[in-house]
Structure formats: structure tokens, C-alpha cells
Amino acid sequence: MITKVKISDIRYPLEGNAGSDAIHRDPIYSYAVTQLRDDSGITGTGFAFTLGEGNNLVCKAAEYYAQSLVGKDIEVTMANFGGLFKKLSNDQQFRWLGPHKGVVHLALASVTNACYDLWAKKRGVPLWKLLIDLAPEQIVNTLDLSYLEEELTHSQAIEMLTGQQSTKANRSQILDKGYPGYDTSIGWFNYSDELVRENCKKALAEGFTAMKLKVGSIDPERDIRRAHIVREVAGDDVKVMLDANQQWNLPQAIDICTKLKNMNPYWVEEPTHPDDVNAHAKLAQAIAPVKLALGEHVPNKIIFKNYLQSGSSSFMQVDAVRVGGVSEFITISLLCKKYGVPVVPHVGDMGQLHQHLVLFNHIAVGHEALFLEHIPHLQKHFLNPAQIINGVYKTPQEAGSSCDLIILKD
Known part of the structure; x- marks a missing residue:
């Protein structure tokens, strides 16, 4: 089970005008990093990307989300990760800061990505292999399809993935x-x-x-x-x-x-x-x-x-x-x-x-x-x-x- 959470504010200044665009003239490529360590000593790493200022705010929000995972088994968590994602993204107070955008959603990305990394490491495979080997039902169980029902239902998503299996x-x-x-x-x-x-x-x-x-x-x-x-x-x-x-x-x-x-x-x-x-x-x-x-x-x-x-x-x-x-x-x-x-x-x-x-x-x-x-x-x-x-x-x-x-x- 997940026993320890660590959140890090990591920033990398760039050299020679690298990363500059019409809006962001002097970016500092930065990551709000979540690490989830389990009782077997494996650490899952995930992050969200920012351009410097405010990266600490994303880290603070990621800490809030990540603490809810302490004591949870990663396999059990990922078996219905769609439900957990829906719960976290609709947190009654954090949702006011979005919903589903900005600092709080970037923070959720960091924590979510750490979960997927830990899951793949726990199974001893690259993430691409974990994902392509999962059954369609298992993939769809990791998704939150709320507010998409007129376009994509749970059963339709399974059908889409099942239709690709033979090729x-x-x-x-x-x-x-x-x-x-x-x-x-x-x-x-x-x-x-x-x-x-x-x-x-x-x-x-x-x-x-x-x-x-x-x-x-x-x-x-x-x-x-x-x-x-x-x-x-x-x-x-x-x-x-x-x-x-x-x-x-x-x-x-x-x-x-x-x-x-x-x-x-x-x-x-x-x-x-x-x-x-x-x-x-x-x-x-x-x-x-x-x-x-x-x-x-x-x-x-x-x-x-x-x-x-x-x-x-x-x-x-x-x-x-x-x-x-x-x-x-x-x-x-x-x-x-x-x-x-x-x-x-x-x-x-x-x-x-x-x-x-x-x-x-x-x-x-x-x-x-x-x-x-x-x-x-x-x-x-x-x-x-x-x-x-x-x-x-x-x-x-x-x-x-x-x-x-x-x-x-x-």
C-alpha cells in the first residue's frame, strides 16, 4: 500500500531564448512533482508542467490530493480509478477553484500521473505495455466519463476499444x-x-x-x-x-x-x-x-x-x-x-x-x-x-x- 507522499517544486531555467513564444517570453520550465512510495519500496512519479511562477501553488494542491491516497493499494485504486478521479476532481471546495481547470486540475494531473507510474512499476512493465495489455473494460474503469454522456458512454467506450482488438x-x-x-x-x-x-x-x-x-x-x-x-x-x-x-x-x-x-x-x-x-x-x-x-x-x-x-x-x-x-x-x-x-x-x-x-x-x-x-x-x-x-x-x-x-x- 502507499505509505509515503512527497511533493517537490522543481524548476529548470532555460538558456539562449529556448522555450520562448509570442506570449511566454522568458519561461522557466517547471514541474510540480508527486511521488507516491509504497510498502515494497517502489516510488511512482508524476508531474504537471508550469512555466515557473505559481508552481508552488500547484504543489500545495497536489499535497492535498495525494494525502488521500495514503494507506491505499495501487491495484485496488486503479481498478476503479475513474471513480476516484471523479471524486477528487469534484472535491466540494477545490472544485470552486476550477472546476476542472487551473491550479487544482494541474495538481490532480500530477497525482494521477504518479498513480499510473506506480501501477506500471508495480507490474514491472513500461506504461505503454500496461495500457495496451489491459482489457477494454479495465481501461474504461480508469476513466471519468461524466458530462460526456451525449457523446461517449461507458458501454460505448468499451465497444470502441473492443472494436480495435483484432487489429x-x-x-x-x-x-x-x-x-x-x-x-x-x-x-x-x-x-x-x-x-x-x-x-x-x-x-x-x-x-x-x-x-x-x-x-x-x-x-x-x-x-x-x-x-x-x-x-x-x-x-x-x-x-x-x-x-x-x-x-x-x-x-x-x-x-x-x-x-x-x-x-x-x-x-x-x-x-x-x-x-x-x-x-x-x-x-x-x-x-x-x-x-x-x-x-x-x-x-x-x-x-x-x-x-x-x-x-x-x-x-x-x-x-x-x-x-x-x-x-x-x-x-x-x-x-x-x-x-x-x-x-x-x-x-x-x-x-x-x-x-x-x-x-x-x-x-x-x-x-x-x-x-x-x-x-x-x-x-x-x-x-x-x-x-x-x-x-x-x-x-x-x-x-x-x-x-x-x-x-x-x-
Whole structure:
């Protein structure tokens, strides 16, 4: 059973303008880390991601949630984790601070992810294997499907997963090939044009066939110029994505996205306010066939449901260290599968946890194995860092979710 809880506020300043975007000019990549230790000496590690200030608040809320797990057996807990998730996320006082968003939901993500890590370590397998080997009923029992009943019921979720069972073996070949990645670090917002050009060349040499540029400048001509630099260096066959990090209002987004059409972006990411479903629907219609991607700042399954219902987003970037953890990630993944929308996670975890979840998405849920974002800046801080070779994530083999940080090693 779980005997000890430890919550840590871990912050990593970045160098050389890394991580900068149109809104977040000087981020400090930070984790609110939950560790759950059981009576056999195994420690499960989970975290939520922030950009520095307020990370301590997430830690304080995570402590509140985590203490409720002391004395519980992880197998018993995960057998009906959906019920526990619902109970914690609807805590009568903490819910007032959300509901299901902000500091309290990030805290729940940290605790939830620690539960999944402990579960996988207890069984001695990587998280991806634990998840793909679970029966559909077992997976759905870890989910809270409340407020989704008009779109996805408990029995429908089981039916969806059961329908993928017969073809899982074919999709499991990706375990040997590895999951494709894309380079999101070629064009941080504060990088010079010259550095963007050199980073594009470096990404190509490292085997990446997709890359992303930060846009959202006060002067849109800067965005247009830099987008064309990336396209020029990358060539026509490479997928180039543009990320505005919510910088534009709707009229600006329509104008600038229209001007960017001729460099053929694979998607435009977070063009305007992440809560404005209607604006995204209008934008998607106005700039077609340019496609939209969003989800980095979408906090919960309800807002994702609304975006799917609106038909505005062609790619969903749900992040398991941003929503309520692995459980809510899987819930949203099932919703996306129903709507035929690919899941391409934002990687606040630097791809450590998500390298497991995209394998589950592909093998067990039947999502296309499109690609997974790669951000290398914190790689040296992980006990088992993600391995990306020739632009491809290699399948992790260590037990757990690959989220153990060296600084917190027992």
C-alpha cells in the first residue's frame, strides 16, 4: 500500500531564448512533482508542467490530493480509478477553484500521473505495455466519463476499444520501428532568423521530416518572412507547422493565416484565445484548406468535447501534464477517435510520458501514428531520457512512465 507522499517544486531555467513564444517570453520550465512510495519500496512519479511562477501553488494542491491516497493499494485504486478521479476532481471546495481547470486540475494531473507510474512499476512493465495489455473494460474503469454522456458512454467506450482488438497486432509493429517525432525547437520566438535557418538544417540532418516555428510577432511580416525561411530550407516535402500561442484576435488571425497560405503550413496552432470555440470555428471556415491545431491550453475533456463538436480543429494536442493526467488524456483520446481527429500531444513533459501514451493511442485506440513533438531542453534531467534517433522515438523499455527526475532519485 502507499505509505509515503512527497511533493517537490522543481524548476529548470532555460538558456539562449529556448522555450520562448509570442506570449511566454522568458519561461522557466517547471514541474510540480508527486511521488507516491509504497510498502515494497517502489516510488511512482508524476508531474504537471508550469512555466515557473505559481508552481508552488500547484504543489500545495497536489499535497492535498495525494494525502488521500495514503494507506491505499495501487491495484485496488486503479481498478476503479475513474471513480476516484471523479471524486477528487469534484472535491466540494477545490472544485470552486476550477472546476476542472487551473491550479487544482494541474495538481490532480500530477497525482494521477504518479498513480499510473506506480501501477506500471508495480507490474514491472513500461506504461505503454500496461495500457495496451489491459482489457477494454479495465481501461474504461480508469476513466471519468461524466458530462460526456451525449457523446461517449461507458458501454460505448468499451465497444470502441473492443472494436480495435483484432487489429492491435498489426499496429504493434510500431514498437520495433519507433514513433515518428517532429522538432519544435528550430524556431523559438526569440531566435534570430539566422539561428532558425541553421536549426532547420540541423533538424533535417538529424532525420526529422516535420518541424515547427513560433509566430505571433507584433509585426506580421516577421512571421511571414521566418515561415518562408523554414519552408525554403526544409523543402516542399517536409511538414512545417506554425504556432501563434494565442497571440492573435480573430480578425488578425484571419488576415495573417490567409497571408501564410502560400508557404503551405501543415497546421496553424493556437491562433487565438483557447476558450473561444466559436472564434476557432469561424477561423477554420475562413482560412480553409489551412488546418488548425489546438489543445495545449485546453484544460479538460468538456472543452475538448466542444471543440470536436464545432469541427474547428483538425489536430488535437491534449497534454497529460496539462489536463487531469493520463486518465483524462485517454478519455479525450477516445472522443477524438470517435470524431476522426488525430491526437498529436503537446509535450509539457518533454515527451517522456507521452511517448508511452501515443503508442497506446495507436495500438489500442487505432489512432494514426502521425508524430510526437520533441523538445530536448530538459532531457539531461531525466533518469531515463526519451531516445530520439533519426527523428524517431525509440520505444522505452524501463518499467513505469519515464518520468523519474535525476534530482529526485532515491
